[in-house]
Amino acid sequence: CSGPSRGAAESPVRKDQTAPQPRAASAAAPAGPVVLPAPAAAPQPSAASPHPSAAEHQDVPSRPRTAEPAPTATALPSDPEKARIAKALRYDEQDPLANLEAADELDRGARGVQLKNITPPAHGCALTETPRRIWTERAVASITAFGSGFVVAGYAQREGQERVFVLHLPSSGSLAPVTTLIITPPHTAMRVAPPGLCGDPEQGVALAFTDGAGVLFTQRLQVGSKHGGSATVELGRGVDTRFAPALAMGKRGPLIAYTLGTTPMRTMLARIAAGGAVLDTRDVTPPAMGASAPAFVSGAWPPVLITADARNGMSPIARTVFSADGNPGAPTVAAPVGMMSQPPQLTAAQSELGAWVAYTGLGSASTSAVGLVQIAPRSGSPEALIKGTAYGPLHVAAASAGKSVLFASDAPTGPGKSPAHEIELVLLDAAGKGPALRIADPSGDATRVGLARSEDGTVAVLFTGKDGLYLAKARCAQELSKNGS
Numbered sequence: 001c002s003g004p005s006r007g008a009a010e011s012p013v014r015k016d017q018t019a020p021q022p023r024a025a026s027a028a029a030p031a032g033p034v035v036l037p038a039p040a041a042a043p044q045p046s047a048a049s050p051h052p053s054a055a056e057h058q059d060v061p062s063r064p065r066t067a068e069p070a071p072t073a074t075a076l077p078s079d080p081e082k083a084r085i086a087k088a089l090r091y092d093e094q095d096p097l098a099n100l101e102a103a104d105e106l107d108r109g110a111r112g113v114q115l116k117n118i119t120p121p122a123h124g125c126a127l128t129e130t131p132r133r134i135w136t137e138r139a140v141a142s143i144t145a146f147g148s149g150f151v152v153a154g155y156a157q158r159e160g161q162e163r164v165f166v167l168h169l170p171s172s173g174s175l176a177p178v179t180t181l182i183i184t185p186p187h188t189a190m191r192v193a194p195p196g197l198c199g200d201p202e203q204g205v206a207l208a209f210t211d212g213a214g215v216l217f218t219q220r221l222q223v224g225s226k227h228g229g230s231a232t233v234e235l236g237r238g239v240d241t242r243f244a245p246a247l248a249m250g251k252r253g254p255l256i257a258y259t260l261g262t263t264p265m266r267t268m269l270a271r272i273a274a275g276g277a278v279l280d281t282r283d284v285t286p287p288a289m290g291a292s293a294p295a296f297v298s299g300a301w302p303p304v305l306i307t308a309d310a311r312n313g314m315s316p317i318a319r320t321v322f323s324a325d326g327n328p329g330a331p332t333v334a335a336p337v338g339m340m341s342q343p344p345q346l347t348a349a350q351s352e353l354g355a356w357v358a359y360t361g362l363g364s365a366s367t368s369a370v371g372l373v374q375i376a377p378r379s380g381s382p383e384a385l386i387k388g389t390a391y392g393p394l395h396v397a398a399a400s401a402g403k404s405v406l407f408a409s410d411a412p413t414g415p416g417k418s419p420a421h422e423i424e425l426v427l428l429d430a431a432g433k434g435p436a437l438r439i440a441d442p443s444g445d446a447t448r449v450g451l452a453r454s455e456d457g458t459v460a461v462l463f464t465g466k467d468g469l470y471l472a473k474a475r476c477a478q479e480l481s482k483n484g485s
Contacts, residue, residue: 001198001200001249001296001298113129113130120475121435121477122477123427123432123477125406125425125427125434126475126476127472128475129472130472131439131441131442131446131463131465132471133470134152134169134175134469134471135165135167135468135469137156137158138156138467138468138469139155139156139469140154140156140194140448141153141154141194141450142194142195142197142244142462143450143452143462144197144205145453145455146168146201147454148170148455150169150454150460150471151166152166152169152450153165153166153167153194153207155195161183161186162187163180163182164183164207165177165179165181166179166223169460170224171454171456178205178223179221181209181232183211183212184211185212186211187211192343192393193241193242193243193244195209195244195245196208196209197247198247198249198254199249200249203249203253203254204220204222205220205223206218206219207219208245208247208256208258209245212241213237214237215236215237216237216256216258218235218254218256218276220254230276233276233278235270235278235281236258236268240261240292243258243293245257246258246295247296248296248305250324252273252279253279255270256270256272257284257296258270258294259291266285266290266291267285267305268283269328271326285307286307286309286331289316290309291331292307292309292343293345293346295307295346295347296348297348297349298347298349298350298400299399299400300355302321302322302323303322304319304320304322304355306319306320306334306346306348306357306375307346308359310339310340310344312339313339314336314337314338314339315337315340316333316334316336317335317357317359317375318332318333319332320332334357335357335379335380335382337359337382338361338371338382339361339362341360341362344359344360345396346358347359347398349405350400350405351400351404351405351429352403353403353404353430354374354375355375356375356428357372357373358371358385358398358409359371359373360393360394363388365388366388368390368391368394369386369388370385370394370409371384372384372385385409385426386410386411389414389415390414390415390417391417392412392417393410394409395409395447397450398451399452401427401459403430404428404429405427405429407426407451408423408424408449408451409424409426409449410423410446410448411423411424411436420444420445421445421446421447423438423446423449423461423463424436424437424439425439425451425459425474441463441465441466443470446465447463450462450463457475457476458473458475459476460473
């Protein structure tokens, strides 16, 4: 996520464009938030009580989800060491810090191998810590940088219940649980999109997640020595759960964009005050278009939001530039690309050289692929980040790195309908794309990639394996100047 305290470069605007002016709030915007009563230690949103929504289009049903059944809870592993780790991670949602005395177990069993004296290749990246398991059930998760460390949030099934969990990974490498909430009603199928997450050491962590009925909630969290959390606030209903909420930190508080399951799909934006109140909710869908798969551009300040209007043919990507106080300007078409996957996924990052968008699309013979296109300071032509060789959903994530940008993608290891995957990490700088770093999952299949870069330059690569959630760390080459020297 992007924020004013990250030293991000200003968003490049084409010379033939003027900066968009802030739009007035919609007349139908809600007056304020609805706070759900919940225990302070672990607030639990519930759809059993009729809470009014704080967004427009309250009567829109959520879009049907995939037919894949939700995973069932598994027993503790038979291996004694793995069983100790699994037990340590299964902390009580009513007292999420109660198992901190088990931190030694987490560190012993969940640490990757530290690789010493690593020198990244020119224009590339190299592992500094092999993948380590940080969650013992298969999870769909996102990651954000938090100072010199990271915060992870995900959805997972356990003992017949669906939960959203949050973990803090400080620079020391130790694993600290922050909170876990039971989701009621649960999602009835396997999740395809993670919770939304954004962190800033000055403002804390903002979390956005949905329940099984397509109701969107947000919660503010403090991690580290200032551990704590606010009550959950309902933001909207009829949310399409196939798309992760997009979060960015503004000067006044978080910005949260999400997709409504309407026809055509629409993207809504909620501005949240520092204290957690909802300032307003607006429709940021471009005129005469649809808008889904929102994502904030990593490294952009003021914030920039991108959305997709996925069609059976050319699919436009729209770009909305915000003012410093969080007001969205008029959306404009940033770049047209080819046919996107269903559902599409967007991610973007900005450096001093410009901004690029990666998107999931179709390759030859309708295979799954990941495309890449520049959107600022000028629009470029789409190219392949991951060429189409196999079938099945792919995922992609991006992070800003000063004079370069980073992209991590699911990469099939072979052709076919159900191939195994590795993670491919690529650096893009003034010299173009560098050599790809391939990261293999110890369990044999790495998917649903997430990516973040901390303030000290550590790159964290998050992915889902067959037996849980994994995290690897890398370092990338020094960024080039604009002339490539």
